[in-house]
Amino acid sequence: MERQPPPPLITMETMLHQMASHGVGAEMVNPAMDLMYDLLHSFLPCPSVSAASSLSADCSPSGGGSEDRLSALPDAILRNVVSRLPAKDAARTAVLSSRWRPLWRSAPLALVDAHLLQSAGGEDSPHHAGTGSVTAAVSRVLEAHRGPFRCVNLTRSSMGAHRAELALWLDLLAVKGVEEFVFVNRPWPLDFPLPTTIFSLASVKRLYLGAWGFPNTSALPRGKAFPHLLELGLGCIAMEDRDLNFLLARSPVLQTLVVYASQKYVKLRIISRSLRCVQLCMCIVHDVSVVDAQRLERLFLWEATSDEKVGTRVKFGHAPKLRFVGYLMPGVHVLEVGNTIIKAETRASPRTIVPSVKTLALNVHFGVRNEAKMIPCFLRCFPNIETLHIKSEETDQPAGKLNQKFWKETSGIECVQSHIREMVFHECRGERSELAFLKFILENAQVLREVVILFVKGSLSSGDNAAAKLNKDLSSVKKASENCRLVILESSISRGGTCWSCKVASDFDVADPFYCCC
Structure with a gap:
């Protein structure tokens, strides 16, 4: 039985438009929009300043006296202190003394507009944040401060209702300079056009954009670019x-690219001398082609499906x-190495391998024969992997599960025989098809040091003996x-869930981002 094609992915934008066109009331549309923005928020970086910390202006020594030693510090140090405060608190330092008065405007x-909600009388909700009070407060700060801005995080305004402010903000940031810019449009429409002024932010190093229609880049002049951009979401x-x-x-030093929940199909050609990490998450991806990426270290496709x-x-x-x-998906993703399309009968050769990869993650429906039988082909493409992650997916359309005979007849997989030292099997359910694969690995992996089997959350405490039976079968x-x-544990993630973190996956200090999905 052939694998059934997956249903078309319904984007949040499509769902909201359908709800609106059918006259669905705000009591149902608003929660759907809240869900979309919750998902979007999970991909955004946290603001670099917090309004939760307490501040104290008491500089008096414990034994009494009134000497102000803090104000005696050099201007450069005081500006550094002010720049690490939320905008409201930074402005308040002007009342401390004449010594502090000019500092906040030059630091x-x-x-972060979310920090302005309380003073502006707004509510921390996407349906009340765009009333104008927060928008007006942002305009006042951007106009009063002479720049540059260390970070600007604007996620609480509906820019479709504030077009003049939108143009003003981008113009001011282009002139005064901004290093880190997070800009989300809410709540409607999701494809409101982002002005081309965004390409005038020449100083920006970290840029995250959410819920916009991107400008038509074919009409932009040649000079438009992001010369200092390191991270783009x-x-x-x-x-x-x-x-x-x-x-x-146009981003010559870009190191990290994250595309999350794209409103349209994604087709990406990676040609870059600087990129180190690419993430395509919750998207319909037609094609991702690594053409020439001299520094690329990480390629992540999370919930990146086909139509x-x-x-x-x-x-x-x-x-x-x-x-x-x-996560590569056998049966869904079609691998091509060089000019060779990888098929079930493809054998390893210098033209069909990617020798640099050390950690590989596969997302497999073991209950679908035509997917599971592609696992050996995928593994042959990566002969030097040392850590293998397998995520076992449930299917409501089983299609001829593979048995132990298939795996006994499988041979010649170099990474299994000579290189894999660790394997993590995610979302195990103790099914026979999973057991057959695990036996194959144990019987053939000559340098394997550890196999971690993660049962779905609740399995080990539910009275189900699947884990005990699996342990007994594998022990023999x-x-x-x-x-x-052999280590058998219970995952902290509920069935079908995930804790994939775009932030962690882009952190080059994290040794193995796939462990975040445990």
């Missing part, structure tokens, strides 16, 4: 293929430093590596 300011953006290619071409008509091609070209790849296996340790 690189951190402006695009959440729920309506954009064309040419726009992504434009951004890569019912077109599969997802994942092509590997020149990427000599690529170390982490996942003749292991190729005598020193291999």
